[in-house]
Amino acid sequence: MRHRVTNVAVRLFALVIMTSCSTPPPAPPTAAADPLDAKLSQFAPAEITANTAALPPNERQALEKLVHAARVIDGLFLEQVWSGNTALLTALSADRSDAGRRQLHYFLINKGPWDRIDHNRPFITGPLAAMLPSEKPLQANFYPADATKADIERWIAGLSGSARDNATGFFSVIRRAANGTFTTVPYSVAYQNTLADAAAALRQAAALTSQPTLKAFLSARADAFLSNDYFASDMAWMALDASIEPTIGPYETYEDEWFGYKAAFEAFIAIRDDAETQKLSAFGAELQGLENALPIDAAYRNPSLGALAPIRVVNVVFTSGDGNRGVQTAAFNLPNDDRVIKEKGSKRVMLKNVQQAKFDKVLTPIAGVALSAADRAKVSFDAFFTHILMHELMHGLGPHQVGGSRQPGSGQAVRLALKDTYSAIEEAKADISGLWALQQLADKGTVSPAIAASMYDTFLASAFRSIRFGLNEAHGKGIALQLNTLLDRGAVVVNGDGTFSIAPAKIRDAVGSLTRDLMTIEAEGNYAAAQDLLKRTVVIRPEVQRVLDKLNAVPIDIEPKYSF
Ligand code: ZN
Numbered sequence: 001m002r003h004r005v006t007n008v009a010v011r012l013f014a015l016v017i018m019t020s021c022s023t024p025p026p027a028p029p030t031a032a033a034d035p036l037d038a039k040l041s042q043f044a045p046a047e048i049t050a051n052t053a054a055l056p057p058n059e060r061q062a063l064e065k066l067v068h069a070a071r072v073i074d075g076l077f078l079e080q081v082w083s084g085n086t087a088l089l090t091a092l093s094a095d096r097s098d099a100g101r102r103q104l105h106y107f108l109i110n111k112g113p114w115d116r117i118d119h120n121r122p123f124i125t126g127p128l129a130a131m132l133p134s135e136k137p138l139q140a141n142f143y144p145a146d147a148t149k150a151d152i153e154r155w156i157a158g159l160s161g162s163a164r165d166n167a168t169g170f171f172s173v174i175r176r177a178a179n180g181t182f183t184t185v186p187y188s189v190a191y192q193n194t195l196a197d198a199a200a201a202l203r204q205a206a207a208l209t210s211q212p213t214l215k216a217f218l219s220a221r222a223d224a225f226l227s228n229d230y231f232a233s234d235m236a237w238m239a240l241d242a243s244i245e246p247t248i249g250p251y252e253t254y255e256d257e258w259f260g261y262k263a264a265f266e267a268f269i270a271i272r273d274d275a276e277t278q279k280l281s282a283f284g285a286e287l288q289g290l291e292n293a294l295p296i297d298a299a300y301r302n303p304s305l306g307a308l309a310p311i312r313v314v315n316v317v318f319t320s321g322d323g324n325r326g327v328q329t330a331a332f333n334l335p336n337d338d339r340v341i342k343e344k345g346s347k348r349v350m351l352k353n354v355q356q357a358k359f360d361k362v363l364t365p366i367a368g369v370a371l372s373a374a375d376r377a378k379v380s381f382d383a384f385f386t387h388i389l390m391h392e393l394m395h396g397l398g399p400h401q402v403g404g405s406r407q408p409g410s411g412q413a414v415r416l417a418l419k420d421t422y423s424a425i426e427e428a429k430a431d432i433s434g435l436w437a438l439q440q441l442a443d444k445g446t447v448s449p450a451i452a453a454s455m456y457d458t459f460l461a462s463a464f465r466s467i468r469f470g471l472n473e474a475h476g477k478g479i480a481l482q483l484n485t486l487l488d489r490g491a492v493v494v495n496g497d498g499t500f501s502i503a504p505a506k507i508r509d510a511v512g513s514l515t516r517d518l519m520t521i522e523a524e525g526n527y528a529a530a531q532d533l534l535k536r537t538v539v540i541r542p543e544v545q546r547v548l549d550k551l552n553a554v555p556i557d558i559e560p561k562y563s564f
Contacts, residue, residue, distance in 0.1 A: 036102040036123060043109055043559035046357035050271045050315035052564065059244060062208035063269065063317060066218075066246050067564060069201035070267035070320040073248060076194050077265045077321030081112045081255060083141045088113060088124075088131050099126070109326065109559055112136070116326030117556060138257035140264075143174045147182070149258050155182045170263040170336070171228050171250055187250060188228035195225040202248070214242035221249060234335040238310075238344040245270045245314045247349065251334055252322055263336070266323035270314035273352050276389070277313055283393055284308070286446060290437050291397050295516045300404030300523040308396045309345050311389070315353040317564045327557045330355050331388075348392055352385060357558045359384050365554045366468075367461035370547045372499045375457045383454040384462060386447070390434035397437075398429060402525035417525030424538070425530050427478035429518040435459060436515045439508060456502045456511075460492060464547060467540065468556075477538045484537040485514050494543045498550075 052060060078085045092104040103124055107113055114120040114136040122132055137145060143152055152174060156167050166172055166184045173190050177183040188195060199222040206218035217240050220233035230249065237247065247270075250263035287305055294301050323329050331350040335341070359381045367376040401411035415422045435455060442452035466479040486492040491503050491510035521529050540548070 034099060034102055036099075036106055039106055039115065039118075039123065040102065040109075042117065042556040044361035044555040044557075045561055046361050046558040048316060048353050048357055048560045048562055050317050050353055050564075052271060052317060055243060055271070056210075058208050058210060062205040062214075063244055063564070065201045065205035065208065066244070066248070066267075066269045067318045069198045069205070069248060070269050070318050072194060072198045072201065073265045073267045074320035074324070076191055076198075077325075078111055079191075080141050080262075080264055082133075082137055083145055084131055084133075085112055085141075088128065091128050091131065092124075095128075103128075111321075111325035140255045140257070140262070141173070142256050142262040143258065144176050144182070146176075147174075152182065152258070168259070168261050170253065170261065171230065173262065186228040188226055198248075199223075199225040209242070209244070211242035211244070213240050214244055214246075218246070224249070230335075231337065231339060234337055234340040235344055237335065238340065238347055243272050245272050245312055245349070247323075247332075247334065251336060252332075253336070255322060264322035266321035267319060268314075268316055268323050268329075268332075268349070268351070269318045270316045270349075270351065273313040273315055276350075276352060276385070279386070280311055280313065280389060280393075282446065283389065283441075286441060286444075287393060287397065290440060293440060294398060294433075294519065295436070295512045296398075296519045296523065297404070300399050300519065302397075302399075302404070305396065308393065309348060311348045311350065311392055313350050313352050313389070316351050316560075316562075318562045319560065324560065328354055328358070328560060330358060331392075350388065350392070354558075354560070355385055355388065356381055357560065361558050362555055363461055363465050366464050366551060367457075369550050369554065370464040370500055371457060371461055372495050372497075372501045375460070375499075375501045378454045378457040379461050380450070380454040380458055382448075383451045383458040386451050387431075387434050387438060387455055387459060387462075390437050391430045394430045394433045394437060395426070398433065398519045399523035402523065404523040412525060414522045414525060418522065418527055418530050421527065421530035421534055423474035424477035424481065424534060425518055425521060427474045428481045429478075429515070429522065431459075431478060432482055432511055432518065433515040435511045439511070456504075456507050460500060460502060464544075464551070467544065468548060468551060471538055471540065477534065480539065481534065481537040482514065483544070484539065484541065486510055487541070489513070498543070498546050500547070 052063060055063065075086070078089065089107065092100065092107055095101070095104070106115075106123055110116050113122055113124045113132055115123050120136040122129070122136075124132060133145075139145075139147070139149070156164060159167055163184070166186075167174065171187045172184045173187070174182050175185050202218045202222040202225075206215045206222070209215050209218070213236070217233060217236040220236045224230045224233040233249070246268070248267040250265050252266065253260045253263055255264040256262040287308070291302055291305055319329070329351065331348065333346050333348050335346060340346075363384065364379065367379045371379070400414055402414060402417050403411035415426075418425055438447050438455055439452060441447040442449060463479050463483045466475055467483070470476050471480050483492065486507070487494075489506065489510040491506040493501050493503050495501055517533075520526075521533070
């Protein structure tokens with residue numbers, strides 16, 4: 001019975017999504033402003049397109065099947081978030097009033113009735129508000145709504161062997177058993193009909209494509225939807241080498257706020273970006289040379305870099321589920337299954353057209369407020385994206401064990417030595433040494449002078465975008481560390497009107513010396529120095545706060561509109 005309800009809701013949801021693509025722009029605001037208008041304006045609508053015209057007709061048809069599968073996945077995620085989500089969506093869709101349409105719109109952005117960028121506060125008002133529990137359920141719909149976290153913990157503690165593995169695994173929900181205790185239900189059973197729909201679409205796509213690795217992944221993933229064993233399909237995803245790059249299935253566990261055990265369904269249907277892929281392989285050939293030139297004690301450099309984790313640059317055609325809610329994903333690292341990571345590593349996928357939309361709709365307006373007129377004119381997407389690529393590559397360079405290469409294989413991992421400070425130091429290292437590396441390559445002529453001329457200002461604008469999200473997580477901390485250090489060294493200056501500028505005469509040396517400082521802390525495993533640096537620099541200074549205060553009208557993120 002439940003599956004039937006799900007399928008109706010899935011189709012309804014797909015329909016809502018499809019019609020929302022052709023919805024005319026909203027009417028001008030009336031005198032009595034709806035509080036939801038302000039919330040909606042935080043997400044700038046952005047057309048997201050990818051060049052699918054170059055694909056042969058059979059590959060385009062395969063892409064259509066994949067987009068269909070992704071729509072099915074969207075409804076599945078909705079059901080995973082909260083058991084009442086599909087019923088509420090049905091009720092919201094029936095309300096054709098302006099207020100009702102706004103509520104539906106914000107529901108679709110958040111994939112539920114709770115505001116994901118405002119502490120999950122409920123935003124549904126009027127009679128439908130009675131359908132909501134008082135708070136967003138932290139257990140989502142992965143555990144019974146009437147269970148407590150302690151109930152589940154007690155029950156899991158009493159399990160052993162494969163029963164325990166299944167209960168704590170990625171791909172199952174926990175439900176009430178007939179006797180009132182709990183039972184583990186695999187996704188392949190819990191979502192049987194929906195997954196059969198998705199699997200059928202994947203098989204049709206597999207039959208259409210003439211690219212062997214794509215065919216292999218799609219067939220294996222269709223099998224996994226029905227068998228609940230995702231291992232072989234994750235391995236096939238790592239081996240993908242095709243013009244179409246789909247990621248579809250249960251992946252991230254953030255939605256399970258009790259334990260982080262359960263994977264939420266999502267899909268990223270994308271096309272490989274050949275120009276950026278070429279740029280990446282050109283950079284790949286430069287990495288050992290960059291390592292050899294790192295501005296650190298020579299003994300800390302690695303004379304022989306190993307193979308680096310694969311990176312794919314793609315343009316998305318359609319995203320859904322957990323991959324399309326609230327703030328949009330711009331890059332991801334998958335899979336999360338340790339067994340696959342051990343055998344094949346993991347793959348980083350970067351969504352270039354999503355990054356471009358964020359750049360246009362968020363970063364450019366921020367630059368308009370935060371930077372001087374002369375500096376904001378230099379901000380460029382090419383520099384922004386190239387720096388992101390270099391940031392990812394630089395995670396692989398520099399010391400990874402205490403002592404650097406002086407004691408190969410014997411030093412403690414830097415991650416363990418730096419404990420809770422590691423992520424922030426490592427993120428700051430990847431950012432700042434990314435700028436250092438681009439400057440090196442620009443000096444050699446491998447990177448265009450245009451990028452070298454714009455990358456510092458672009459980085460400065462981007463710092464304000466990151467700091468806006470707060471200093472709670474590693475990226476925000478790492479950015480505050482860099483911005484405040486550059487201010488202290490005179491490489492970033494505050495102008496009389498409160499805007500910020502790069503000091504061209506000082507930036508290059510300041511970037512090099514901060515790269516040296518961070519990599520030396522890592523090579524020495526110097527936890528005390530890391531703590532001291534973070535304590536001094538992970539703050540929002542008054543001059544930065546004054547800029548942040550002026551950014552209220554700038555959107556937080558984008559609302560993607562797909563037109564495939
Ligand atoms: Zn990073």
